[in-house]
Amino acid sequence: GAVVSQHPSRVICKSGTSVKIECRSLDFQATTMFWYRQFPKQSLMLMATSNEGSKATYEQGVEKDKFLINHASLTLSTLTVTSAHPEDSSFYICSGSLGNNEQFFGPGTRLTVL
């Protein structure tokens, strides 16, 4: 149980375009979803926290207009990287939580911006 999926697993886009990444909790309702970014050989950095039906809370230094998060239902959250640039290339990981302080992680999405 407690499976989280992400789509796509890999995406390559041109600079200036927007990319949407989906995060779904497949067998549970995630009251809260989290979005992380992981650079090569580095740890996960929390970008934002989203609760279903409300605005996401962004961590310091994360541009909310750049990284748009929508949490439309208890099983789906989306991250849209707007006007992507090469420095946005990274591994984006989402997680879902049942609200008991345990998170279940998706497999991640590798974004490459050319």
Place this chain on the structure above:
Amino acid sequence: AQSVSQHNHHVILSEAASLELGCNYSYGGTVNLFWYVQYPGQHLQLLLKYFSGDPLVKGIKGFEAEFIKSKFSFNLRKPSVQWSDTAEYFCAVAGGDYKLSFGAGTTVTVRA
């Protein structure tokens, strides 16, 4: 805000050797502590967690960790590693807001 420090960047050992990975955290309040593992090409999986109670926590695949409050530590141990334990290991801490702060990770390579 909490921070997490993992002592070892890369550990190389032989099968059947014992493993101990250090993790220290800084946070003023009550914490919940986690160890996650990321096998090559796979997503993060929970190894074990500590919320309260017995400070010696047993997890999956023979791993255990000990919470020592006075030392702000939560070290991970396994008495005898296998080749399949080759992975990246992350220590993480959450405060009352449920937000996880991760350590930098330790790459463990087990040689057959």
